[in-house]
Amino acid sequence: MSAIELYKCELQQILDKVFAEQREKLEMLAARLCDCVTSGHFLYIFGTGHAHILAEEMFYRAGGLAAVIPILDEALMLHVSASGSTALERQAGYAAKLLEKYKLGPGDMLIVCSNSGRNAVPVEMAVAARERGAFVVALTNVKHSQSCSPRNALNLRLLEVADVVLDNGGCIGDAAIDVGLAYKVGATSTAVGAAMLQAIAGRCVELAVQSRRDIDVFSSSNVDNGDAINERILQKYQPLIDKL
Numbered sequence: 001m002s003a004i005e006l007y008k009c010e011l012q013q014i015l016d017k018v019f020a021e022q023r024e025k026l027e028m029l030a031a032r033l034c035d036c037v038t039s040g041h042f043l044y045i046f047g048t049g050h051a052h053i054l055a056e057e058m059f060y061r062a063g064g065l066a067a068v069i070p071i072l073d074e075a076l077m078l079h080v081s082a083s084g085s086t087a088l089e090r091q092a093g094y095a096a097k098l099l100e101k102y103k104l105g106p107g108d109m110l111i112v113c114s115n116s117g118r119n120a121v122p123v124e125m126a127v128a129a130r131e132r133g134a135f136v137v138a139l140t141n142v143k144h145s146q147s148c149s150p151r152n153a154l155n156l157r158l159l160e161v162a163d164v165v166l167d168n169g170g171c172i173g174d175a176a177i178d179v180g181l182a183y184k185v186g187a188t189s190t191a192v193g194a195a196m197l198q199a200i201a202g203r204c205v206e207l208a209v210q211s212r213r214d215i216d217v218f219s220s221s222n223v224d225n226g227d228a229i230n231e232r233i234l235q236k237y238q239p240l241i242d243k244l
Contacts, residue, residue: 006177007186014176014192018169019199025164026196029137030203036109036135037067037204038213042240044104044134045197046071047113048089048121049078050190054113054139057194058201060244062220065201066233069241073098076121088121092153095124099132106133111197114138115174115189117145117158124152126161138162139193141170168192 001009019026033043043065045055055070074080075088088094098121104110110129114122117140126136138158142165145157159165168189170176175184208215216236219229238244 003177003179003186006179010176010186011188011191014169014188015195018167018192018196022166022196025166026200027203029164029166030200031207032135033065033109033200033204034207034211034213034215036107037065038208038215039107041107041109042067042069042104044069044071044102044108044110044129045113046110046122046125048076048119049082049085050187051113051115051122051193052077053190054111054193054197058197060218062218062226063202064218065204066216066218066237069102069104070243071098071102071125072243089119090121090151092120092124095121096128099125099128104129104132104134108134109137110134111137111139112158112162113140113193114158115141115144115168115170116148117141118148118151120152120154122158123150123154123156123161126158127154127156130161130163135164136162137164137166139166139168139196141172141174141189142167144170144172144174147172166196168196 045058047054059068059070076085112122112126129136140158145159150157170188174187174189176188177186178184205215205217216233219226221227221230
């Protein structure tokens, strides 16, 4: 079996396991998110390194919620300095400075994405958000996180400081398939994390529709009438979300 088929099979097994074992959590978070965004509050989402991709995944997306504020910091992403972002993620105090730019508070939800959940910035971000009264969700790799020691002054892992933990079901080290090297290839955390988040958001919208609550959802800008739909939403949210 080639690496292509191995990866597909591994990813499918993880997805099946994640959705089967965490269905109740996904349902609960969708309901909570629905209450959040239909009552004038926001979903904030944050990740460092490759996990920042999940924040972008949920923002300004076709079929996606409008009331989403991604916490995106270039220094913690990859396009400025990939190795630099790794070092910065371990820096104590950086999360607090970053959070000063945002009005996150009671009634809001924050999803913090970190595969290892061991470094200072994601852990401190979750702690600070809870201190502000926000509801905090950790999207992490439980097996990996429990296999390593915390790398922060609080001596805690992300899964220990969140209100709810979502497990992306990945391997220790994230890469999942053996192709003959001393270590594996084919990371799964982004694909699985994106699927879980999209499922929560989709169920959130479904619940709003079923309960006849107003909810703002972006259309694709590349379908007929998409721009017209999105323009109304943009007028409402651009004063509230600076990245729009």
